[in-house]
Amino acid sequence: METKFAKFLRKITEYLVYLFIFILPWQVKLIIRPGETNYSEISLYLSHALLLLILFLFLYLRLKHKDSDDDSQTIVYSLAALEVFVFISIFFAPDKFLAFYRYFIFLNGLSLFFIVRSGTTPRSYQDYFINKVTLIYSLLASIFFQALLGIYQFLTQNSFAFKYLGLAEHNPATLGTAVIETASGRWLRAYGGLDHPNILGGVLAISLIFAAYLLAKKKMLTTRRQVWSSVFLFVFYFVSLYALFFTFSRSAWLALIVGFFALLIVLIIKKDKWILSRFIALVFFSAVLVGVAAAPFQELLMVRLEAQTRLEQKSITERQTYLSQARSLLQKNFLSGVGIGNYSVVVGQADNNKKPAWDYQPVHNTFLLLWVEGGIFSFLAFLVFIFFLAKNGRREIFAWAILMPLLVLMLIDHWLISLPFGVIFFFLLLGLI
DSSP states (O other), X not given: OOOHHHHHHHHHHHHHHHHHHHHTTSOOEEEEEOOSSTTTOEEEEHHHHHHHHHHHHHHHHHHHSOOOOOOOHHHHHHHXXXXXXXXXXXXXXXXXXXHHHHHHHHHHHHHHHHHHHXXXXXXXXXXXSSOHHHHHHHHHHHHHHHHHHHHHHHHHTOOOOBGGGTBOOOOTTSTTSOEEEETTEEEEOOOTTSSOHHHHHHHHHHHHHHHHHHHHHOOOOOSHHHHXXXXXXXXXXXXXXXXXXXXXXXXXXXXXXXXXXXXXXXXXXXXXXXXXXXHHHHHHHHHHXXXXXXXXXXXXXXXXXXXXXHHHHHHHHHHHHHHHHHHHHHHHSTTTOSOTTOHHHHHHHHOSSOOOGGGOOOOSOHHHHHHXXXXXXXXXXXXXXXXXXXXXXXXXXXXXXXXXHHHHHHHHOOHHHHSHHHHHHHHHHHHHO
8 A cells, every 4th residue: 555655755756757858858957078069078967867866766666666567578688788788888988988978878868768668557556657648748848949949040040048948059150050051141940959950850750740649639628628738739739840840850851751651550550530530631731831831931941852052962971971980980890889979089089180070970870870889789789679669569559650750860860869868858759659
């Protein structure tokens, strides 16, 4: 029988989880060791400190209520193997302090996966510990402000700095800033409060899939709370859709399309005509609104789609260079890897012709980056983990609609494991499916 204190502690922990999810996108941090780029910086994040507190409370509650999880042993063992091999890679890193820090971030991600996956299991503590829908709403509420900020940044072509919210200034005239270059000048893409427009775009794409599913499944609105939640979802959806467009992130656009297609297939298989019809209507109106948003910015849109201008060709060339660098590193470090978080460090050390710091970026492929940094065994353990997670998932309706766009982002970008926010966000999504 659960005591009053245990119930109180459980409720406090639950609300702390929602708070953590809400502040996660806001990069409030204390810089311990500055770096030339975000890949070499070592910082303590406010959200990570809160996560450690949540983990402590969660483990205490689990010791009081020893419930078995529903995860298959293959998921647990593959994740444990991944953790071990990532840890071993630290000893092969030239910058071991950075590697240990990135291993700490990785452990935070695993902790969140454990908390969300176990906490949303109804069998834990005789009931679910974390309400999955409330958790998703917490995420959407936070991303809503990111979307508004992104729209402001693009429409005003101004990005102000505010250290207390972790906001950095982005000047379109400064080299290294993500812009679209046209005959009319350099156009700042929407960053929000994140490190790159591609990151904001990826987060918005995933969030829009969640919002679309929640909107489509709503049927009768019988309470005031349901009415207000529907209003919030509609406002969030269309604001975030515009913000996603203003990121001009091709990878995020593709991820959203793939996610919507996956959700459509799942809804057709489920044969719920009510949800399916609402989802199709939502997608139709979304296309119309995107067309309206794109009309005044056709020149920018065509530059991104045709990819023929100087900056677009430079971006393609750089991606090819990163792939070549990754292949070269794999030839020398096939088994051990170069150490977690040390990709850019090793590339910079090997380059005799010193370039600006932003030129030393990780290869734009999450799987390849994990292989180069963690070695072949980390890579294989990760593949096994993802395979069995997909195979033995909770069978959530939105599971494949989240996994497929994640796969797209992982194949053509790196931020899901190269940056602290990406690692935490990635494991949060895996815990939800």
